[in-house]
Amino acid sequence: MRFFKKDYGPAWALFLSAIALMVYVLVEYNFTVFVRVSMNGIVLGLTYLLVALGLALMWGVMHLLNFAHGQFFMMGAFSVWYFMVRVDVLTKYLPIVPAYLISLVLAMVIVGMMGTLVERYLFRRFGGDLLPALLISLGLGLILAQAMILAFGLLTKSIPTAFAGSQRFFGVSLTNERLALVISALVLLVALWWLVSHTKFGRAMVAIREDQTAAALQGIDIGKFRLIVMFIGSALAAVAGGLYGPVFQVTPEMGTGPMATAFAIIVLGGLGSLPGAGIAAFFLGFVESFGATFLGATIAQFFTFAVIILVLIFKPTGLFGHGGH
Amino acid sequence: MQQIKRLYHNNSIGLMVVPLLIFPIFAGGNPYLMFTGILALYTIGVTLTLRLKLSSYLLDIAGHLAWVGMGAYFSSALQVHLGWPFWVNLIAVPPIVGLISVLVAMPAIRTQGVYLAIVAIAFADIVVLFFGNMFTGVFGGHGGLYALPGVNNLGPISFGKDDHVAYYFLLVGIMAFIVYILRRIDRSRIGLSFRSVREQADLSEAVGLNVYWTKVLNWGISCSLAGLLGVFFAAYLRAFNPDEFxxxxxxxxxxxxxxxxxxxxxxxxxxxxxxxxxxxxxxxxxxxxxxxxxxxxxxxxxxxxxxxxxxxxxxxxxxxxxxxxxxxxxVPAPAAVAASTTPPPSERVGPSSG
Structure with a gap:
């Protein structure tokens, strides 16, 4: 019965209003429109969720608001573009699907290593101090975006799609690359869920989130954990960028929009709460898709911000958060 | 000399007046330098008002410019459509912005820390969207407002497009007002309560301070001062768009x-x-x-x-x-220096290290 606690009122309100929106679309338009809007919302929601989960993990373990996370996302897309287009070794000797997958893995490793380096040499010395780490990540974000412009120029890049063609679901066509985005995001999410809930690693992570000192006293190596979590978070951002790149465009500013949404998601869901992030991501993805189809992008944005403010006013710690910071 | 030194030591803000007064003497003929200097001084003002918020840990990390924008838009709209002179706006608009900010803060202050930061960012984005999309006849839409009338002439002092020095001294006056208020707050009971809310919110509540209203008051003062700077910003630049905020x-x-x-x-x-x-x-x-x-x-x-x-x-x-x-x-004798390369501990400590 814990899902009916009074604390979860705003979460239920969001959930029910999302259902109401769906019913409205079903009644007012038709099933095809409904499926198209929902599928679009799912694609957006999953992308945002991959970005937001990295942020939520980082907040949970090291109380870090990483404003360079959007640039990690962008770096992921740039790495995939670099290995697929700029360096034509992979695409020359391999079919395009394995080449794409290998460059995705390379992007994850590169950006993940970058994340660990940044954690070790920039963020660690500030511990839980919020503002300095926040400003360092802002500066880092400026540097990364500018470095990409200086290295590869201002022109918009595009990654060739590895999955041509499309599938039809309920009379709506969904391109294979979006399908690949959904499937790979789901695989990653299941892997992450398994890691957090079924392994010793995940239990240790929860322990650190609850009480860092007590966790350290039980023999958990906090420093090592911070590095691993930073690796996982950055790699998630990178793979989100690599999956998002072929569907949309690759530019040095591509990270700012998803990062802003991801911040809204983790705060809306309650900082450090992974299920909260999940619900918030799908709600915002759906609102964006629904709004862009029926209301225009501006009103959809307006609506998104209004929802964030309202939820935080009625539950100041986010949907599933406890304790203010 | 000693007196000047003491003045500098005790009142470094007051001595800032000297460079501020010297600046137009050597930069007055150079519009580029004056323009840069005025915008820098304006930015300093906005930053100072944000610093007031931080003094009671209201982490408005990115949304503060929205209040400047509100002041700029309101004063321009009043000036263009209702014909209110600049000098009336300068007095009338900051309280309006302050009132709105208090109305916004009353629910928003329930959140703390990072959550408040996100609420403030979301509100700032709503303000930008509002000015960019609503009432385009009054607020000019996404292109923003342009060809604004600027500051009305005040008797013999004219505020034309090229009268940078006049605008400069107007801004210096506004800044003096803001700094005076901030200093007075800093050194009064209100400033003490602002800081105590940051350091020990629970303890302040326990000794009888109303933490909630203290924060709302801080927010209101800071935002209305930001609105005051916005009024100047609009009148000086005469053209701006919502994205600047x-x-x-x-x-x-x-x-x-x-x-x-x-x-x-x-x-x-x-x-x-x-x-x-x-x-x-x-x-x-x-x-x-x-x-x-x-x-x-x-x-x-x-x-x-x-x-x-x-x-x-x-x-x-x-x-x-x-x-x-x-x-x-x-002054050590040469023989003593030669005798011991390391000084004895009493000398190493020195008189002023304590």
Missing amino acids: SSAAGFFLMAYIIIGGRGHLLGPALGVVLFVVMRESLRSLELWQSLFWGVIMIIFIMFIPDGIYGLIKRGWEWGIAFRARQAAAP
């Missing part, structure tokens, strides 16, 4: 405060001056600018956490201590 631009205010130094009112000013000097001297290297700025941010936060002001203060104190040590140290 977006949260993306607002992040930089935080950087000015941290880089300049959090401990003193002069800190943010030093941060802004560093940024403006750097931006203007690197005009030819447009592409490298934000790279440099990022590197400077990281270097300052990593190695100089108390900012430029802290650096200067430490240097000043080190200088005083050094001179005291030199004055106190006995």
Whole structure:
């Protein structure tokens, strides 16, 4: 019965209003429109969720608001573009699907290593101090975006799609690359869920989130954990960028929009709460898709911000958060 | 001489008047220098009002410019459509902005820390969307407002397009007002309660301070002062668009405060001056600018956490201590120096290290 606690009122309100929106679309338009809007919302929601989960993990373990996370996302897309287009070794000797997958893995490793380096040499010395780490990540974000412009120029890049063609679901066509985005995001999410809930690693992570000192006293190596979590978070951002790149465009500013949404998601869901992030991501993805189809992008944005403010006013710690910071 | 030194030591804000008055004497004929200086001074003002919010841990990390924008838009709309002169707006608009900010803060202050930051960012984005999309006849839509009337002439003083010096002294007057208010707050019971809310919210509540209304009051004062600067901003530039007040631009205010130094009112000013000097001297290297700025941010936060002001203060104190040590140290005889390479511990401690 814990899902009916009074604390979860705003979460239920969001959930029910999302259902109401769906019913409205079903009644007012038709099933095809409904499926198209929902599928679009799912694609957006999953992308945002991959970005937001990295942020939520980082907040949970090291109380870090990483404003360079959007640039990690962008770096992921740039790495995939670099290995697929700029360096034509992979695409020359391999079919395009394995080449794409290998460059995705390379992007994850590169950006993940970058994340660990940044954690070790920039963020660690500030511990839980919020503002300095926040400003360092802002500066880092400026540097990364500018470095990409200086290295590869201002022109918009595009990654060739590895999955041509499309599938039809309920009379709506969904391109294979979006399908690949959904499937790979789901695989990653299941892997992450398994890691957090079924392994010793995940239990240790929860322990650190609850009480860092007590966790350290039980023999958990906090420093090592911070590095691993930073690796996982950055790699998630990178793979989100690599999956998002072929569907949309690759530019040095591509990270700012998803990062802003991801911040809204983790705060809306309650900082450090992974299920909260999940619900918030799908709600915002759906609102964006629904709004862009029926209301225009501006009103959809307006609506998104209004929802964030309202939820935080009625539950100041986010949907599933406890304790203010 | 001694008196001047003491003045400088006790009242470094007051002595800032001297460079402010000297600036137009050598820059008065140069519109580019005056323009840069006026915008820098305006930015210093906005940063100072943000610093007030931070004094009771209202982490408005990126949304503060929205209140400046509100002041700018309201005063322009009143001036263009209702024909209110600038001088009336200067007095009437800040209370309006303050009232709106209090109405916004009353529910929003329920959130704390990072959550409040996100609420403020969301609100700033709503404000930008509102001015960009609603009432386009009054607020000009996404293109913004342009060809605004500027400041009305005040008797013999004319505020034309090229009267930068007049605008400069108007801004100096506004800044003097803001700094006076901030100083008075800083040294009064209100300022003490602002700081106690930051340091020990529960304890302040326990000794009878209303934490909620203290925060709302802080928010209202800060936002209405920001609105006052917005009124000037609109009248000086005569053209602006909503994106200038977006949260993306607002992040930089935080950087000015941290880089300049959090401990003193002069800190943010030093941060802004560093940024403006750097931006203007690197005009030819447009592409490298934000790279440099990022590197400077990281270097300052990593190695100089108390900012430029802290650096200067430490240097000043080190200088005083050094001179005291030199004055106190006995002149050693050459034989004694030759006899012992390391000084005895009593000499190593020195008179001023305590």
